[in-house]
Amino acid sequence: MSAAARRIARVLIDSPLPQLDRLFDYALPAEFGDVPVGVRVKVPLRTAGRMMDGYIVALAVEEDVSRTLAEVESVVSPVVVLPERLHQLARRVADRAAGAASDILRLAIPKRQVRVEKAWSADIETPAVAVEALTRADAVIARYDGLEAVLADGGRAAVETIAEMEGSLPHSARLLAAVAVHVLASGRSAILVVPDKRDEDRLLDALAELLPDDAVVRHDARQTNPDRYRAFLRTLADAPCVVVGNRSAVYAPTRAGVVIIWDDGDPLLSEPLAPYVHARDAALVRQEQEGGALLFAGHTRTTDVERLVHGGWMTEIRAARRSSPRVILTPPQELERGAQRMPSSAFLAAREAAGAGPVLVQVARPGFAPSLVCGQCRAPARCAHCGGPLGARRRGAVPVCGWCGRSANGWRCPSCEATQVRLASSGSERTADELGRAFPGVQIIVSDGTHPVERVPAKPALVIATRGAEPVADGGYRAVVLLDGARMLQAPELRIGESCLRWWSNAAALAAPGAPVHLVGVDGPVARALATWTQAGYARSELEARAPLRMPPVYRVAQLDGLPTVVRPALEQVRALGLPADAVLGPVPVGDEGRVRALVRFGYAAGAEVATTLRAAVVTDATRNRRARGKAGLSLHLDILEPDI
Numbered sequence: 001m002s003a004a005a006r007r008i009a010r011v012l013i014d015s016p017l018p019q020l021d022r023l024f025d026y027a028l029p030a031e032f033g034d035v036p037v038g039v040r041v042k043v044p045l046r047t048a049g050r051m052m053d054g055y056i057v058a059l060a061v062e063e064d065v066s067r068t069l070a071e072v073e074s075v076v077s078p079v080v081v082l083p084e085r086l087h088q089l090a091r092r093v094a095d096r097a098a099g100a101a102s103d104i105l106r107l108a109i110p111k112r113q114v115r116v117e118k119a120w121s122a123d124i125e126t127p128a129v130a131v132e133a134l135t136r137a138d139a140v141i142a143r144y145d146g147l148e149a150v151l152a153d154g155g156r157a158a159v160e161t162i163a164e165m166e167g168s169l170p171h172s173a174r175l176l177a178a179v180a181v182h183v184l185a186s187g188r189s190a191i192l193v194v195p196d197k198r199d200e201d202r203l204l205d206a207l208a209e210l211l212p213d214d215a216v217v218r219h220d221a222r223q224t225n226p227d228r229y230r231a232f233l234r235t236l237a238d239a240p241c242v243v244v245g246n247r248s249a250v251y252a253p254t255r256a257g258v259v260i261i262w263d264d265g266d267p268l269l270s271e272p273l274a275p276y277v278h279a280r281d282a283a284l285v286r287q288e289q290e291g292g293a294l295l296f297a298g299h300t301r302t303t304d305v306e307r308l309v310h311g312g313w314m315t316e317i318r319a320a321r322r323s324s325p326r327v328i329l330t331p332p333q334e335l336e337r338g339a340q341r342m343p344s345s346a347f348l349a350a351r352e353a354a355g356a357g358p359v360l361v362q363v364a365r366p367g368f369a370p371s372l373v374c375g376q377c378r379a380p381a382r383c384a385h386c387g388g389p390l391g392a393r394r395r396g397a398v399p400v401c402g403w404c405g406r407s408a409n410g411w412r413c414p415s416c417e418a419t420q421v422r423l424a425s426s427g428s429e430r431t432a433d434e435l436g437r438a439f440p441g442v443q444i445i446v447s448d449g450t451h452p453v454e455r456v457p458a459k460p461a462l463v464i465a466t467r468g469a470e471p472v473a474d475g476g477y478r479a480v481v482l483l484d485g486a487r488m489l490q491a492p493e494l495r496i497g498e499s500c501l502r503w504w505s506n507a508a509a510l511a512a513p514g515a516p517v518h519l520v521g522v523d524g525p526v527a528r529a530l531a532t533w534t535q536a537g538y539a540r541s542e543l544e545a546r547a548p549l550r551m552p553p554v555y556r557v558a559q560l561d562g563l564p565t566v567v568r569p570a571l572e573q574v575r576a577l578g579l580p581a582d583a584v585l586g587p588v589p590v591g592d593e594g595r596v597r598a599l600v601r602f603g604y605a606a607g608a609e610v611a612t613t614l615r616a617a618v619v620t621d622a623t624r625n626r627r628a629r630g631k632a633g634l635s636l637h638l639d640i641l642e643p644d645i
Contacts, residue, residue, distance in 0.1 A: 006065050009035070009072055010058040011043050012087070014102045016274075018619045020045075021100035023057055027069040035059070038080035038087075040112065042073045055082040055105070079117055081109050083236070085290060086253045093285050096607065097638050098558075098615040099275020107271065108251035113229040120230070124239040127215035129185040137178035137185075137210060144175075145320050151183060151258060151293045156314040158305045159297040160536065163325055163509035165476030168455075169206055170509055173199075176260055176297065177206035180242045184215065188257025188292070189240040193249050193279050195266035197222065201454065202472065203244055203262075211242065219245030219252055247271060247279040250286065258293040259283045265302040265495075265502045266468075267641075276637050280304060299505040299535065302498060303546070304553040306539035316536070324533035325480075325508040327517045332486060341426065346481045346518035347438070350462070353479035353515065354442050358461040360477040361435065362507045364484035366448035366466050367427035368394050374413040375420035383408060392423065431483070432464040447471050467503040476512030485522035494551065494642055497526045501538060504530050550582075550601045557643045558600040558614060560587075562621070562634040567596050570617035570634060574600055577609055599643055611638060 007028040013020050026043050028035060037056055045052045051073055082105065090104035141147050143162070150157045161172040180190035194200050200220060207216050217231045235243060235254040243252045247269045250259065261269070261283050269279040280296065287294040296305045296314070308314040330343045342350075350359045372381040372390045381390040381399060388403025390411070399408040399421055412419055426434070428448045436444045439462055447453035447465040456463055458474040465471065467488070488500050508517045508530070519527055529538035547554045560567050567587050575584060579602055586598035602610045614636055621634040 005063045008060040008062045009056045011054040012057050014053040018622045027071045038082040040076035044070050097275035097277050098611040107248040110229045113226045116226050116229050120233045122237045124237045126239045133210040137181035140178035154291045156294045157317045159317045162319050168474050173202040173206040181210045183257040189254040191243045191256045191259045194262045195268040217241045217243045219249040250279045250282045256292050260295045263298045300502045301536045301539045303543045325517045327531040330520045331523045332521045357478040358473045360463050360480045362482045365427045368429040372421040375422045376418035377416040379415045428464050480511045480517040482519045555601045557640045559637045559640050560598045566621045566634045
């Protein structure tokens, strides 16, 4: 470097403003010495009039010093928290979703904890995998045809896991742990992404049987800030590890030999913050960029994964010797004849099984009576203040609004002036109250969002659980009864069939080998898919049905919200790309503030072009009179899972 040259730091500023989603050049003062790429810095931003946090993404030398540049104010920490591979992943994921890289990095990099950083040492030994643990893991992997080859070749696969209990844990947890041990023994890291705390705890229990504690790194929102930062620093080290966490764990900066997404149909794997990237999409981008194997595992298959399988992007992997739960269907006609909620066949099976061990009863909703209707005209009972649905917390209690929480004392039906209400549906607590009288002497356990239960012993009990809140039973449930199936299928959602099949399949997988699983009051394709355990076939039929309608995931869908003056120009720019005439739906009015909404349907081949065009429209809007419009700016959400067409 000549005497007249100066060092330049290219900085990515941590800001939610879309117009700042680019690299800024700053002069790097000589007194800072050697500054590595990827460290945190503070830099002045003239437009904001204050100091901003950022990351050094690249360093350069500039011979022409005539250009006016602000200087880096300070180097916050010497620790490299943004390695090149993480920056490239964040950039590519953000570009695909028409978002900002800093929004992705905010999910991937925790806030700095000074004490943790000072005590941290990157000199970590490679965790040892015991021969016995590796033997056990390889035995589990060997049950699946082609799985070991996919792991060795760094391929992509959709894995249909065996739906059975093995001791105190589901087989699915043992399979994921086995894959992690196999990859760790080869000197590479494994990233295991699960939807929620229950799945994570089961997976950690399975890993604890095979690996020492220092080989496993938790990465989730339940951790304290110091623990989360400590875990993040561990994933920066060269020593391999097994990362277990929720959706943001997919961005862990370790060098991954495999990334596994468990139950990708769970909505918890979809990020609720901009740019709304699903963990499945981030994992696909990461695998394409870094290599390593990618597995989507579950008891069911989403249409998103089926699209990849059908297109040849992923291979199918099943167990060499398949086993599935024994599912018994009760058609709706049988319920209509007796007007009962649980048919006699399911009731007798539950009573017999309850004498030997726990029985699971899955219901649609928590609480006592989630909804009430007028006792005379059967009109839905609504709150007089906000119009929300009224429900009952217990038998004989005053109705309470589910939205504003007000008690509806002196309620009167606006249609017929009646003052009495009746129960329209049964929640977990009401079901427990009803079945408790029918099963005298049997322990009743309620598990829902308000009363979470993680595990039940292998003793006689009746477990009433809402979907997704089913606890694990030691040895598996002696019987499973799935209630409210017809009500679940009535939800006005595009993917409700997929969701119901996933809820029911996950509950059925908790049954003991050979135990009956009764699906009550449901027939049709979803019920047949569960009874024959052909979830992949159902996903394939759903995919074929959506293709003529250009619905996701056959097509990608973008949603635009804003004032007509900003939405319509953005749509004109999209139409100029040569999309089909009916690619744009809307705009239509939403709300009372003059805002409109439009949907744009486009193929995957046009994804990069459409994303770039829409992102440019968002940036242009953000730089024009933002203060005057307040919250009325252009809002963009790509890859809508449930488009409201």
